[in-house]
Amino acid sequence: MSRAERRPRRREPAGRTRAGATRPAPPRAIARSGGSVEGAALAAIVLLASLGVVMIYSASAPLALDATLSPYFTRHVAAIALAVGVAAIAARIPIRFWRGAALALWTLCVLLLVATLVAGVDVNGARRWLELPGLAFRFQPAEIAKWATLLALAAVLSRRRPRTPQLRDVALPAALAAIPAALLLLQPDLGNAVLVLLGAGLMLFVAGTPLRFLVAGVLAGTTVFLLYVGRNAYALARWTGFLNPWETAQGPGFQLVQSFAAFGHGGLFGVGLGDSRQKLFYLPEAHTDFILSVVAEELGLVGVLVVLGAFAALLVAGTRIAMRARDPFALLAAFGMTSLLTVPAAVNAAVVTGMLPTKGLPLPFLSYGRTSLVVCFAAVGVLLGAARATRPARHVAGAERRGVLAMGRVR
Numbered sequence: 001m002s003r004a005e006r007r008p009r010r011r012e013p014a015g016r017t018r019a020g021a022t023r024p025a026p027p028r029a030i031a032r033s034g035g036s037v038e039g040a041a042l043a044a045i046v047l048l049a050s051l052g053v054v055m056i057y058s059a060s061a062p063l064a065l066d067a068t069l070s071p072y073f074t075r076h077v078a079a080i081a082l083a084v085g086v087a088a089i090a091a092r093i094p095i096r097f098w099r100g101a102a103l104a105l106w107t108l109c110v111l112l113l114v115a116t117l118v119a120g121v122d123v124n125g126a127r128r129w130l131e132l133p134g135l136a137f138r139f140q141p142a143e144i145a146k147w148a149t150l151l152a153l154a155a156v157l158s159r160r161r162p163r164t165p166q167l168r169d170v171a172l173p174a175a176l177a178a179i180p181a182a183l184l185l186l187q188p189d190l191g192n193a194v195l196v197l198l199g200a201g202l203m204l205f206v207a208g209t210p211l212r213f214l215v216a217g218v219l220a221g222t223t224v225f226l227l228y229v230g231r232n233a234y235a236l237a238r239w240t241g242f243l244n245p246w247e248t249a250q251g252p253g254f255q256l257v258q259s260f261a262a263f264g265h266g267g268l269f270g271v272g273l274g275d276s277r278q279k280l281f282y283l284p285e286a287h288t289d290f291i292l293s294v295v296a297e298e299l300g301l302v303g304v305l306v307v308l309g310a311f312a313a314l315l316v317a318g319t320r321i322a323m324r325a326r327d328p329f330a331l332l333a334a335f336g337m338t339s340l341l342t343v344p345a346a347v348n349a350a351v352v353t354g355m356l357p358t359k360g361l362p363l364p365f366l367s368y369g370r371t372s373l374v375v376c377f378a379a380v381g382v383l384l385g386a387a388r389a390t391r392p393a394r395h396v397a398g399a400e401r402r403g404v405l406a407m408g409r410v411r
Contacts, residue, residue, distance in 0.1 A: 037324075038387045041317035044310040045380055048365035049080060051295075051307065056368050058274050059287040059294045072287055072368050079370035083377035090381025095389055098382060099155050099329045106152035106176060112141035113183040120187075125234070128187050140371040142192045145180045147375050150199055150336035151382070152176050157207040158328035170213050173204060185228060190235055191359035195344060197221050202339050203332060242357035255290065258283040259352045262293040270300030287368045289360055292352045307366070311345045314338070318383055326389040334386035337379040341365075 053076065060072035112130060120127040121138060129138045156173050177200030184193040201221075205214060229235040241252030249257045262278040265271055276297040279286040286294050295303045318338025325331035341364050348363040350356040362369045364376045 037317050037320045038384060041314055041321070041380075041383065041387075044314040044317065045365065047310045048307065048314075052291075052366035053077065053080065054273070055291055055295055055298075055366055056287055058276065058298065059279050059291060060368065061274070062280050063287070075370060076368055076373070079373045082370075083374045086374055087377035087381040087384070090378050091384040093381075093385060095327075095330045095333065095382075095385050098151055098333060098385070099158070102148070102151040102155035105148040106180075109141060109145040109148040110179060110183065113145055113180060116141050117183065117186055126187055126189065128189055140369070142184055142187070142189055143369075143371045143375045145184070146192065146196055146199065147337075147340060147379055149177060149180055149196055150203065150340055151333060153200055153203045154329055154332035154336050157203060158332055167213070170204065170209055173200065174217065176200070188232065188234075189360075190225075190228065190232075191347075191361045194225070194359075195347070195361070198343060199336065199339055202343070203336055206335055207332065238357045238359070242354070245354065255284050255358050256354055259290055259293040260354065262290075262297040263353070266297040266300045266303075268300050269302055270296070270298045273298050285360075288362055289348070289358075289367065290352055291363050291367045292349060295366075296352075307363075308345075308349060311342050315342045318342070321383060321387045324389075325386050330386040330389045334383055337383040337386075340379045341376060341383075 053073075056076045057070070057073045060070035063072060064070040116127060116130045119130070121129040121131050123129055128140055128142060130141055131138045153173055153176055156176065177196055181193040181196045184190075184196065201214065201217060204217075229239060237252040241248050241254070241256060245253035245256040245260070247253070258278055262276065262283060265277060271277075276286075276294050278297055279294050283290050283293055292304065292307065295307060299306075315338060318334060318341070322331050322334035322338065325334055344361055345364055347356060347359070348361050348367075351359055351361065362372045364372065
């Protein structure tokens with residue numbers, strides 16, 4: 001044996017090769033890293049859902065002064081129990097199942113939206129609810145449609161596409177979003193229609209769709225939006241209340257002014273849990289659309305920042321899960337579910353603080369709404385299922401500057 005062969009091999013520093021390139025992390029490190037991301041997402045969700053139980057109890061109490069517990073509170077707790085079970089089941093389902101079932105689920109939801117227009121229940125001048133015959137149970141197909149549409153977009157956009165996408169390559173994803181959005185406008189439900197299109201736009205953006213197509217889509221959507229607002233008195237009134245809330249405080253601006261009052265009363269630390277004045281029939285829909293205003297009044301700015309911080313943590317954790325996915329569908333599905341949970345939260349916060357016109361959109365995990373709650377936890381289950389598909393090596397190479405999630409770059 002030569003001297004060179006007898007010489008002990010020099011040990012390389014951890015994580016480096018002789019060429020200076022980064023070595024793949026050991027499997028245990030990958031597992032620990034992935035577990036920490038999942039743990040962060042779960043911690044944020046548990047915090048939000050727990051706070052939601054407390055705030056529903058507080059906000060709905062004036063609606064049942066003759067009862068020990070508000071029926072809204074008991075229904076919310078029952079919905080959480082069901083939602084947790086749904087999340088557990090969805091998390092156990094392999095991610096490839098969702099890819100195969102996505103278009104079928106989307107088709108089912110479109111049929112449910114059509115059924116809502118034909119035989120739905122009218123509430124406050126809108127037909128958004130579908131009641132199961134003989135069961136006295138209502139649900140809102142729009143919430144399920146948002147979830148199914150994002151899954152369908154993930155399935156379509158994850159297919160191999162040419163390096164330079166053409167118009168025909170974005171026609172199907174655009175149709176998958178436009179059809180449910182149009183059906184929602186007929187209910188009418190402008191808020192959820194906008195959320196469907198916004199979620200679709202985000203999915204197309206991270207999939208690497210050329211900006212010229214995205215700009216064209218934004219212009220087309222804006223045109224439809226302006227025409228819709230101009231032709232519908234209720235939508236125009238909400239814009240009037242948004243632009244001049246104090247001048248229309250007894251009309252379209254009433255909700256926004258009462259929300260401002262709740263934030264003003266709360267100050268930094270709030271007036272105390274359960275001591276909100278605005279929920280005493282001053283703030284409409286205090287237990288649903290304006291639950292964050294009740295949080296602001298009872299827990300103050302600190303409470304609001306805790307809520308927004310939890311959603312921010314969920315956004316970061318969900319994005320990291322998407323970045324570590326093994327295949328394009330898992331990547332896009334994780335990003336879609338994250339946007340489904342966080343974008344409505346941002347919109348709701350903007351509405352109650354007067355940065356966007358008033359819309360009937362719940363705050364995920366906190367607002368009362370059984371369909372919304374179950375769908376949010378179903379999204380959590382899909383997100384956790386995608387989290388199990390962490391990659392042991394580099395997951396993106398040669399991505400475009402604007403999108404490390406660009407399709408066709410995942411190895």
